[in-house]
Amino acid sequence: MGKPAVDYALYLVTDSSAAILGDRSLSHAVEASLKGGVTIVQLREKTADTAHLTSVARQLHGITRRYNVPLLINDRVDVALAVGCEGVHIGQDDMPLSTARQLLGPDAVIGVTVSTVDEALRACAGGADYLGIGTVYATPTKTNTKEIIGTAGVRHILAAIAAAGYDTTPTVCIGGLNGSNLQRVLFQSAAPAKALDGAAVVSAVMAAPDPEAAARDLVGLVRNPPAFQLDMDMGKGKGKGKGAAAADVSSVLAQVPAVVRSVHDATPLSHNMTNLVVQNFAANVALCMGASPIMANYGAEAADLCKLGGALVVNMGTVTAEGLANYLTALRAYNHAGRPVVFDPVGAGATSIRRAAVKTILSSAYLDVIKGNEGEIKTVFGDDGGGEQQHQQRGVDSTSTLDAPQKARLVRDLAAREKNVVVMTGATDFVSDGARTFAVDNGCEYLGVVTGTGCTLGTAISAAVASRPADRLVAVIAAVLHFEIAAELAAERPEVRGPGTFVPAFLDELFRIRQATARGDLAWLARAN
Ligand code: 3NM
Structure with missing residues (x-):
């Protein structure tokens, strides 16, 4: 017979509790999910007695075999033996893998639940056929x-087992997965040397009104x-903060004018879901850079707006429960359309509501760019439910300041975890895509005393990534330089005597840089630092 070849793409774990299955029949739900394309089934009944479990298992095996x-x-190794099904799945507190193997023999499929690197390495070394992470x-x-x-935790485990030579051991992940997060989770979980083979779900199929349709949708998403992954160039450079290889810096700088120019030429939509304080200023910044701003806080509008070739900025400066629901609707629409989104977690650590909002947004949507100040980025980093680098953040409260290498590491680690671009603003800004990290020293002190300058930088970034989604790092750096060099030039104008006179001059300089760049005059870029 030999061990069966298993496709782990969509792994159904059953649950016949009233909360999940309601009063429907388990065998009907499982058969429907098989029709929809489920590729492997695990019967999981934690409370059933042995006689009942064996009878259900026998019935389900009759069905799964037909598919x-x-x-x-x-x-339950005993139940698997009794019905002659293909194998078992064991948790860390269940029978040891070696005993299960002895009882079931070499051809049985035996999977193990793991949540740490140690557990994963032990299961691989012990001959697990797959891991449920x-x-x-x-x-x-x-x-x-x-x-x-x-x-981040999944990715850490995948990287560790690949490094230990178990790169061919199949893996699925489990817990809270559904149609709205599945593709993002698979994408963000993938380590360079190893990706997941599939996803395991309970409620997304078993509790669905139509398990066949739910399974069909999910298997399509896995495959x-x-x-947002298409046409994405994560960049392969090796830049490291201020120590970035000169070639990296000059090659990024060389691409900046093309980004500024493409905003000017393409007039991309900058869809802002932003706070009340900055709407007007943000719209002016977008216009001066050449983008087309729309201030649309009603999430349902995103279904149409995301088709217009622009980008979305979600700025949670005045977050409310209704606002959060609107953000999520809009983020999903942009993710689905593959259009970039910029997240500005304003005041992320200020209240428990904001911390929860950050967590919900991070676990619900893919964010192409996250932009925040040091405290905000720290909060975002510490709020994904764990991960390999989380310990670095413990004990660092939001008022403490990191030194430059720590900031560079933090943005790099967050970008690597989220597989996106992270910008930390400050006197020196740090920008990273997880592989390349750059520090930008431009800007002026007025940016710190005028409301909304941080928020409008998010708008500026959205315009740039909308016109250059394939290399978001370059786009973000172009936006930061355009914005901050405009601020420097404005501050030097003779008529600017303080924050009030600075704002109109700043808008003028944003506009002038764009016009100059369109003419081929790149003198402003010599100030890039
Ligand atoms: N095992 P849902 S989480 C059965 O972490 C199970 O090992 C888990 O249910 C683990 O898809 C889980 O409805 C339940 O979120 C997953």
Whole structure:
């Protein structure tokens, strides 16, 4: 017979509790999910007695066999033996892997739940056929989970097992996965040397009104790359903050005029969901740079706006419950359309509501760019439910200041974790895509005393990434330089005597830099620092 070849793309774990299955029949739900394309099934009934469990297992095995899909039993080697199904799935507190293997033989499929690198390495060394890595996100389906590890935790485990030579051991992740986060989780979890083979779900299929349709949607999401992953150049440079190789700096700088110019030429839409204080200023900044701003806080409008070739800025400066729901609707629309989004987690650490909002946004949407000040970026970094670098943030409160190398490391680590571009603003700004990290020393002190300058930088970035989504790092650096050099030039004007006179001069200089660049006059860029 030999071990069956298993496709791990969409792994269904059953749950016949009233909260999940309601009064529907387990076998109907499982058969419907198989019709929809589920590729492997695990019968998981934590409370059923042995006689009942064996009978359910036998019935389900009759069904799964017709679809040529393996059936595994959670924890119960005896039941797997009794019904002759393909194998078992064991948790860390269940029977040891070696004992299960002895009892079931070499051809049985045996999977192991892991939530740490140690557990994963032990399971691989012990001959597990696959790993179930979790818990990715907190889920009402299983409340006694040991650890919520986030996508960063999954990625850490994948990197470690690949480094130990287990790069061919299949892996799925589990916990809180559904149609709205699945592609992003698979994308963000992938380590350079190893990606997940699939995803395991309970409620997304078992609790769905139509499990067949739900399974069909999910399997489609697993098998296709997300729209935001397409055409994305993460960059392969090796820049490291101020020590970035000169070639990296000069090659990025060489591309800046093209970005400024493409905003001027393409007039991309900058869709702002932003706070009341900065709407007018942000719209003026977008216009001066050549973009077309729209201030649209109603999330449902994003379904149309995301098709116009622009980018979205979500600035949670005046977050409300309704506002958060609107952000999520809009973020999903832009993610689905593959259009860039910029997240500005204003005051992220200020209140528990804001911390929760950051967590919800991070676990619900892919964010092409995250821009914030030091405190905000620290909060975002510490708020994904764990991960390999989280310990670095513990004990650092939001008022303490990091030194330059620490800031560079933080933006790099966050960008690597989120697979995006992170900008930390300050006297020196740090920008990283996880591989290349740059420091920008431009700007002027007036930026710190005029309301909304940080927020409008988010708008400026949205205009640039809208016109240059394939290299977001270059786009972000171009926006930062355009913005901050305009501020420097404005501050030097004779008529500027303080923050009040600075603002109109700043808008003028944003506009003049854009016009000069369109003419081919790049003198302003000589100030890049
Ligand atoms: N195991 P849902 S989380 C069965 O972390 C199970 O090992 C987990 O349910 C683990 O897809 C989980 O409804 C429940 O979130 C997953």
